[in-house]
Amino acid sequence: MNDWLTQAENWAFILIALPMVLGAWRSVTSRNVVHSVLFLVITLAASAALFLLLGAEFVAWSVVLVYIGAVIVLFLFGIMITRAPLGMETELSHSNQTKLGAALVSGALFALITVAVITGFGETEIVSNPTRTSEIGQSMFERFVIPFEVVSVVLLAALIGGIVLARRDPAEPGDSSSSLGGAQSAHVTAEGGEA
Amino acid sequence: MILGQFIILGAALFSLGVYGVLTRRNAVLVLLSVELMLAAVNINFVAFDTYARDVTAGGQIFSLFVIAVGAAEVGIGLAIVLLIFRNRESANVDELDLMKL
Amino acid sequence: MLQLLTNANTLILATEEGGHAAEALSDGGLLASMAWLIPVVPMVAAFAIVFYGKRMPYKGWDIAIAVMGFEALYGTALLLAHIASPIAHDFQVEIARIGSMPIEWGWTVDGLSIMMYFLVGVVGFFVFLYAKGYMEGDIRFTWFFASFTLFAGGMLVLVSAPNMIQLIVGWELVGVSSWLLIGHYWEDHYASSSAIKAMLVNKAADVGLFVGAIIVSMSVGSFRFSDILHAVEGGAAEAPLLAQFAFWGGLALFIGAMGKSAQFPFHVWLPDAMAGPTPVSALMHAATMVTAGVYLVGRMFPLYLTDGFATEVRAVIIIIGGLTLFLTGLIALVQDDIKKVLAYSTLSQLGYMTAAMGAGAYTAGLFHLFTHAFFKALLFLGAGSVIHSVHSNNMSDMGGLRKTMPWTYRTFLVGSLALAGIPLFAGFFSKDEILASLNYAIGKFSTADGGSSVATIVLILAISGAFITAFYMARTVMLTFHGEYKGQAHPHESPKIMWVPLVGLAVPSAVIGFMNWPGLTSTFTDVVGGRAVRVLDHHATEFDYLMLSFGLTAAVAGGLIGMRIWGPDKETQAARDTFRIPLLYPLLENKYYIDDLYMDGVIRPIRGPVARAINWTNGYVIDFVVNGAGLLARSVGKVVYWFDQRGVDGAIHASGAVTGAGGGMLRLLQTGKVQQYAILIFAATVILVAGLVIWF
Numbered sequence: 001m002n003d004w005l006t007q008a009e010n011w012a013f014i015l016i017a018l019p020m021v022l023g024a025w026r027s028v029t030s031r032n033v034v035h036s037v038l039f040l041v042i043t044l045a046a047s048a049a050l051f052l053l054l055g056a057e058f059v060a061w062s063v064v065l066v067y068i069g070a071v072i073v074l075f076l077f078g079i080m081i082t083r084a085p086l087g088m089e090t091e092l093s094h095s096n097q098t099k100l101g102a103a104l105v106s107g108a109l110f111a112l113i114t115v116a117v118i119t120g121f122g123e124t125e126i127v128s129n130p131t132r133t134s135e136i137g138q139s140m141f142e143r144f145v146i147p148f149e150v151v152s153v154v155l156l157a158a159l160i161g162g163i164v165l166a167r168r169d170p171a172e173p174g175d176s177s178s179s180l181g182g183a184q185s186a187h188v189t190a191e192g193g194e195a
Numbered sequence: 196m197i198l199g200q201f202i203i204l205g206a207a208l209f210s211l212g213v214y215g216v217l218t219r220r221n222a223v224l225v226l227l228s229v230e231l232m233l234a235a236v237n238i239n240f241v242a243f244d245t246y247a248r249d250v251t252a253g254g255q256i257f258s259l260f261v262i263a264v265g266a267a268e269v270g271i272g273l274a275i276v277l278l279i280f281r282n283r284e285s286a287n288v289d290e291l292d293l294m295k296l
Numbered sequence: 297m298l299q300l301l302t303n304a305n306t307l308i309l310a311t312e313e314g315g316h317a318a319e320a321l322s323d324g325g326l327l328a329s330m331a332w333l334i335p336v337v338p339m340v341a342a343f344a345i346v347f348y349g350k351r352m353p354y355k356g357w358d359i360a361i362a363v364m365g366f367e368a369l370y371g372t373a374l375l376l377a378h379i380a381s382p383i384a385h386d387f388q389v390e391i392a393r394i395g396s397m398p399i400e401w402g403w404t405v406d407g408l409s410i411m412m413y414f415l416v417g418v419v420g421f422f423v424f425l426y427a428k429g430y431m432e433g434d435i436r437f438t439w440f441f442a443s444f445t446l447f448a449g450g451m452l453v454l455v456s457a458p459n460m461i462q463l464i465v466g467w468e469l470v471g472v473s474s475w476l477l478i479g480h481y482w483e484d485h486y487a488s489s490s491a492i493k494a495m496l497v498n499k500a501a502d503v504g505l506f507v508g509a510i511i512v513s514m515s516v517g518s519f520r521f522s523d524i525l526h527a528v529e530g531g532a533a534e535a536p537l538l539a540q541f542a543f544w545g546g547l548a549l550f551i552g553a554m555g556k557s558a559q560f561p562f563h564v565w566l567p568d569a570m571a572g573p574t575p576v577s578a579l580m581h582a583a584t585m586v587t588a589g590v591y592l593v594g595r596m597f598p599l600y601l602t603d604g605f606a607t608e609v610r611a612v613i614i615i616i617g618g619l620t621l622f623l624t625g626l627i628a629l630v631q632d633d634i635k636k637v638l639a640y641s642t643l644s645q646l647g648y649m650t651a652a653m654g655a656g657a658y659t660a661g662l663f664h665l666f667t668h669a670f671f672k673a674l675l676f677l678g679a680g681s682v683i684h685s686v687h688s689n690n691m692s693d694m695g696g697l698r699k700t701m702p703w704t705y706r707t708f709l710v711g712s713l714a715l716a717g718i719p720l721f722a723g724f725f726s727k728d729e730i731l732a733s734l735n736y737a738i739g740k741f742s743t744a745d746g747g748s749s750v751a752t753i754v755l756i757l758a759i760s761g762a763f764i765t766a767f768y769m770a771r772t773v774m775l776t777f778h779g780e781y782k783g784q785a786h787p788h789e790s791p792k793i794m795w796v797p798l799v800g801l802a803v804p805s806a807v808i809g810f811m812n813w814p815g816l817t818s819t820f821t822d823v824v825g826g827r828a829v830r831v832l833d834h835h836a837t838e839f840d841y842l843m844l845s846f847g848l849t850a851a852v853a854g855g856l857i858g859m860r861i862w863g864p865d866k867e868t869q870a871a872r873d874t875f876r877i878p879l880l881y882p883l884l885e886n887k888y889y890i891d892d893l894y895m896d897g898v899i900r901p902i903r904g905p906v907a908r909a910i911n912w913t914n915g916y917v918i919d920f921v922v923n924g925a926g927l928l929a930r931s932v933g934k935v936v937y938w939f940d941q942r943g944v945d946g947a948i949h950a951s952g953a954v955t956g957a958g959g960g961m962l963r964l965l966q967t968g969k970v971q972q973y974a975i976l977i978f979a980a981t982v983i984l985v986a987g988l989v990i991w992f
Contacts, residue, residue, distance in 0.1 A: 009196050017204050024208050028215030028228055040227055043208070047234050050201070056241045056255050059262075063237070066262050071230065071269050078223045078273040082286040093218045094971070102217035104954045105978045106210040112982055113206035116989050117199050124198045126246045131255060139251040140259070146392050147256075151263050158267030165274035217975050225971075288970055 009128070012053055020046035031092055037075050044068055055130035201242035208235035222276045222286045226269060233265045321828065324383035327374060328405040331385070334370055334413055335403065335456045335466075338363050338449030342442050349438035356438040357428045360445045364421040367452070371417030374410045379819060382407065382826030386458050386522055397519060404458035404521070407826035408594055411666060412455040412587070418804075419583040419673045420448050422797035426677050427575035429794035430684060434573075440480060444576065447473040451584040455591065459519040460509040463592070467505065467556070470585050471498050477580075478572040490568035497565040501555020505592075508548030512599070515541045525598050525829040532604025539604045546599055546606025549592065550613055557589025557646050560620045564891055567639040570689075574680030577635060581642040582673035590649045590665050594824075597658050601832045611747065614654025614737075618754035621647025623888065625764040629771070630884045633689045634679045637772050641715065642672055644761060648730050651754055656740065657733030658833040659821045663812055664730055666820065667722035670808060671714035674801040678708035681790040681798065682776060686783045691775040693783035700787045705777050707798040712773050714805045716766035717851045725809035727762060731847045732814075732840035734758055763850035770858025814839045925980040932983050954979065 004010055023042035030036040044067045051060035093099065140148055208231060215228025237258040244254025280286045323329075341363040349356025377383060388402030427444065431437055450473050454466025472495075479491030513519045515537040516527045524538075532539035553559070558566040566586065570577055580586065593600065593613070600606050600613070621644045628640035645668050652661035681704045682697060683689055698705040714721035717728070734755040741747030781787065789795065811820040815838040825831060886892070933954075 004197070007196065010200075013196065013200060017200075020204070021207055021211070024211040024231055027231065028211050028219070028224075033221065033224065036224055036227060040230065043231065044234060047208075047238060050204075050238060051241055053196075054201070054241050054245045056244070056258075059237070059241055059255050059258050062259055062262055063234075066266055067230070067234075071266055074269055074273060075223060075227060078226075078276060081277055082221075082223060082280045092221055092224065094220055098971070098975075099218050101975050102214050105217065105975055105982060106214040108954055108982045108986075109213060109978065110206050110210035112986050112989065113209070114203050117202045117206070121198045121202070124246065126196055126198050126201075126242070128196070128245060129248065131252050136252055136255060136259075139253075140256050143251045143393075144253070144256050147260060151260050155263060155267050158271050162270040162274040165271070166277050213978055217971055217978070 009053065013050075016046050016049045016053065020050070029093070033079050033092065034076070037072060037079065040075075041068055041072055044072075053128060054126075055128040057130065058133045058136045198242060198246050201238055205235040205238040205242070208232075208238065220287045222279065222288050223273070225288055226272045226276070229272075230265060230269065233261055237261055321384040321826065322381050324374075324377065324385045324405055327377055328383050328385035329387070331370075331374070331405045331413075331456065332387075332403045334367060335449060335452040337366060338445050338452060342446035342449055345438060345442040345445060349442060354428070356441045357424075360441040361421070361424050361428070363445060364417065364424045364448065367413070367417035367448070368421040369417070371410070371414035374405065375414045375823070378407060378410045378823060378826060382822070383410065384826065384828040386828065388458050388520065397513070397517065399461050399519065400459055401462060402458045403456040405456075406828060407822075407824045408591070408662070409455050411662065411820075411824055412583075412591060413452065415583045415587075415666060415669050416448060416451055416455065419669050419801070420579060422800045423575050423579045423582075423673060423677065425800075426578075426680070426794050426797040427573070429791050430575055430680055431573060436480065440477075440573065443473050443476040443480075444579075447477055447576075447579065447584060451588065454588055458521055460513050460521070460524075461519050463595075464505065464509060467502070467552075467588060470556070470588060471495065471502070474498075474569070474576075474580060474585055477576040478569045480572050480576070484571070486568075487571040490565075490571040494565040494569050497562055498555045501552055501562050503552075504548045504550070504555070505552025508545050508550075508552055511541050511545035511548060512538070512596075515545065521595060522828060525596075528598045528602050528605055529829055531602070542599060542605035543608055546596070546609040547612065549596060550609055553589030553592045554616065555589070556592075557586050557650065558620075558643055559589070559616050559646065559650055560623065561890075563620060563624060563643050564887075564894060566643055567636055567887075570633070570635040570639050574635065574676060574683060577639070578673045578676035578680065581639065581676060582669040586642065586646055587665050587669065590646070590653065590661060593650070593653045594658060594662055597653070597831055597833075598829055600653075601656055601658075610654045610656065611750065612654075614651050614754050615750060617647045617649070617651030617654050618757045619647070620644070621651060621761045622757040622764075625761050625768070627884050627887055628768045629764065632691055634682065634691050634694070634772060634776060635676070635689055637691075637768060638672070638675050638679055641675075641765065641768065642668075644765065645672070645715075648727065648758065648761065651758060652730040652733055655734050655737035655751065655754075656832070656834060657730065657737070658831055659812070659824060660726070660729040660733040662824050663820050664723075664726035667714070667726040667805075667808055670801055671711040671721075671723060671805040674707060674711040674798060674805050675715065677794075677798055677801065678704050678711060681794055682708075682787075684790055684794070685785070685787045687785045688783055691772065694776045694781070695779040695783075696777070696781040697787055698777040700781075701777075701789045703789060703795040703798060707795070707802040708777070709773065710802040710805055712769040714809075716769045716855055717762055717847060718855070719848065720806075720809070722805050722807070722809035725812055725814075728839070728844055728847055729812065729814070731755070731758055731762075731843040733834060735840055735843050736834055759846050759850050762847050763854040766851040766854030767858040770855045771862045774859060774862040925976050929976065929980050929983060 020043050023039045023046065027036050027039035027043060030039060044063060048060040048063040048068075051057075051063065094102075212228045212230075212232035212235060215231060216225055219225045219228060240254040240258040240261065242254075244252060244258075247254070276286055283290065324331075341359050345356040345359050349359060352358050374383070383405055384407075385405040386402070387404075388400035390398040391401050392399040424441075424444070427441070431440055434440060447470065450466055450469030452466075453469055454463055457463035457466055475491045475495045478494050479488050481487040482491070509519075512524055516524045516535065518524065527535040527538055538545075555562045566581075569580060572580075598605075600610050624640045624643035624647065628637050628644065631637045631640060645664065649661045649664050649668070652664060682694060682701065685697070685701060685704075686694055688694070710721070714723040717724045734751065738748050738751040738755065741751045810817060811823075812818060821833075825833065883889070
């Protein structure tokens with residue numbers, strides 16, 4: 001353990017991990033919706049920093065761009081549009097009984113993974129090896145080109161699906177047909193007038 | 196750095212995400228907790244990628260895919276929430292009990 | 297079981313150029329290296345028509361006709377260059393990889409594909425020209441040309457494929473665009489269900505194609521046709537794995553071919569595909585789609601003809617071909633819908649091609665494909681012209697049209713004579729070559745196990761088929777163009793844009809047979825023989841006069857009897873009544889009840905139970921899983937709790953509490969609240985995974 005603490009990288013890890021876990025904790029417990037989203041920003045920024053620590057630069061900046069840049073804004077929009085209560089709100093979470101059950105389940109999950117990882121990997125060392133973006137690009141467009149195409153189709157489907165779902169229906173059918181009928185009858189009258 | 200520290204951090208994040216999914220009443224916040232779980236998965240992917248020293252950087256590529264799919268999921272999820280909100284004047288998950296017939 | 301063929305390898309070589317001497321083949325220069333344009337241009341154009349078609353002066357038809365003009369010119373140029381000096385060009389670039397096998401995209405330019413480029417280009421050009429007149433005023437005019445261009449483009453992707461994967465892509469493109477086109481009038485229930493029928497029947501057969509492609513490619517270790525065929529050329533000793541699986545691979549590939557080429561059990565979709573617009577039927581039955589299966593067999597031909605590989609499959613091929621050509625020809629006799637007559641005649645002619653392929657006559661089968669494409673497109677367009685004019689598909693509403701529609705009549709007559717196999721028209725040469733090759737094949741099948749008697753039966757069926765063909769074509773011409781007009785509408789000659797393509801197709805229908813005049817010319821043999829691999833083949837170097845006289849007698853007799861029975865001057869109702877043979881006639885009218893068999897025997901028994909099974913699954917299984925997860929959690933909890941009570945370990949208290957909470961929540965299980973279900977699912981997962989972790 002002492003050995004572990006002498007490495008500067010591990011101090012950096014602690015500095016990143018602490019705000020990360022705290023941010024995640026506050027994000028799922030906060031009684032203010034907007035705060036909850038802002039805590040998520042902290043967590044995601046920390047995860048980006050963690051990726052930098054592991055040498056995955058491109059992933060780190062993708063997280064910053066996509067998540068912190070776009071997804072968070074989407075969440076804030078979602079909150080605004082659904083008129084979620086913006087101030088302090090006690091009814092944001094379930095009752096204490098449900099919370100207890102959920103806490104037990106997620107605690108058990110955490111314990112399970114921790115035990116499995118410690119028994120499985122022990123003190124396996126890993127060394128950060130920076131991956132250049134060009135390598136990522138080469139790999140993505142050679143080895144993983146088909147998954148890449150599939151993801152692009154998924155994104156397209158999500159785009160169309162999002163539009164279809166969120167779009168307001170056009171005017172009531174009754175309205176449109178009556179207005180159309182009106183226009184037609186006017187047209188007929190005009191023709192009749194000419195004749 | 197040991198591998199375990201990243202995985203345990205990921206596990207903590209994932210468990211917090213699960214907790215959020217299970218306890219939040221507001222559908223937007225449920226989605227937000229799902230994002231937390233996806234972030235945990237990404238950490239695992241990148242950590243194992245570094246561990247395996249994969250020449251094709253498969254773990255990183257897949258974390259990019261997770262980001263893309265996550266973004267799609269938020270888009271669709273929020274659209275559905277919006278639809279539910281329009282129809283039922285509420286975005287609370289526990290009021291959606293149509294599954295009980 | 298299928299050891300019908302013993303000495304298939306005594307067949308002679310097709311051509312000098314295409315045979316041994318690969319160095320005699322040129323790589324085709326710029327013309328071949330730019331041939332990627334052939335499949336790419338129509339695919340791009342199809343999208344261009346969707347997006348910009350409506351803004352063009354002719355609503356997208358102009359793009360489509362320009363593309364088909366380009367294809368026709370390119371195909372003709374390639375054909376001429378190939379005749380001058382044989383081309384074999386093959387280029388592929390890797391786009392992805394499955395394990396060690398690269399997935400490649402490319403194009404192939406050799407005799408076989410050049411023949412198809414030419415065919416699709418030229419026939420397609422005339423059909424597209426005609427379609428403008430036929431589709432004028434259609435509400436989905438632009439969309440029709442977009443999917444029609446996609447259809448032609450899909451066929452060109454298929455034909456240009458240098459490997460299995462690209463072939464499958466083209467195959468499916470043709471399938472999906474045919475679905476779009478058959479269902480073009482989807483407001484009509486018959487059209488939409490015909491489209492679905494075509495799709496489903498093709499899909500059922502496509503399983504064979506996939507299985508065959510996988511078997512053959514995996515046992516060679518490459519998707520490339522060139523690798524597969526070179527492995528075959530090397531002999532069974534060089535490719536033991538392929539030799540071991542060749543029978544099943546070859547059979548599965550042929551089943552795929554049977555679907556697209558509408559061979560006997562899979563033929564049911566083709567007559568119903570008439571529900572699409574007539575230009576679609578014309579292209580589908582002539583140059584595209586139905587030729588794909590025969591093309592596939594031609595492409596893989598060495599596999600079926602080299603000793604030690606799939607030679608036994610040829611027995612299946614020849615039997616299927618013989619059955620198809622005879623049975624479907626009979627149905628054509630009793631149809632009233634003019635397009636259905638032509639559709640069944642297409643099936644019958646496809647049977648000829650398949651039988652020829654099965655007899656090992658590569659040239660004869662492809663030559664019939666080639667000539668048939670011209671005159672069948674001509675006949676369909678002529679029928680479309682008639683339908684356009686009398687507003688009915690039924691021959692009982694036609695009659696006497698030769699005066700009002702002179703151009704349609706003349707060209708239709710040329711097509712009928714060619715189809716019936718009257719000398720000097722294109723169909724005569726190709727059908728005669730098939731009969732000659734079937735006759736030749738009898739000697740090549742072994743007599744010991746009945747192989748030669750099977751071949752003899754197929755030959756007899758083929759000669760009877762020639763009789764039937766002439767008979768129903770005489771009937772069609774008589775009922776449509778002679779006698780009294782029986783319909784309600786006022787017939788008129790079609791506009792120029794419709795009859796000019798008819799003339800354009802009538803000319804090749806009359807003369808293209810001269811390409812392979814036995815003993816005189818062998819241009820077509822040289823064209824399709826000019827491939828990078830040696831293709832074993834036998835083709836007639838001179839007329840087989842015995843077969844010629846049989847075939848000719850059958851055709852002339854069929855034509856004369858047909859004209860007498862259905863002729864106008866003798867309104868011989870009695871003769872027609874004797875034609876209505878009891879039992880046989882209803883059997884034919886109901887198409888041997890095969891459709892009913894499929895509907896009542898296959899689809900209904902599956903559809904009802906599947907619907908019930910889905911309902912039952914919804915009702916019971918899903919509830920059962922949810923309840924089961926809860927019950928599992930509780931019973932695991934009980935077990936753990938029991939340990940706890942015994943005081944095994946204080947640390948187990950925690951899990952006892954989890955399961956206690958789980959058990960408590962079981963009471964709330966059926967709340968309909970998603971998150972409570974989620975808690976249970978997570979809890980069950982955690983417990984199961986924990987069990988797994990402890991177990992190992």
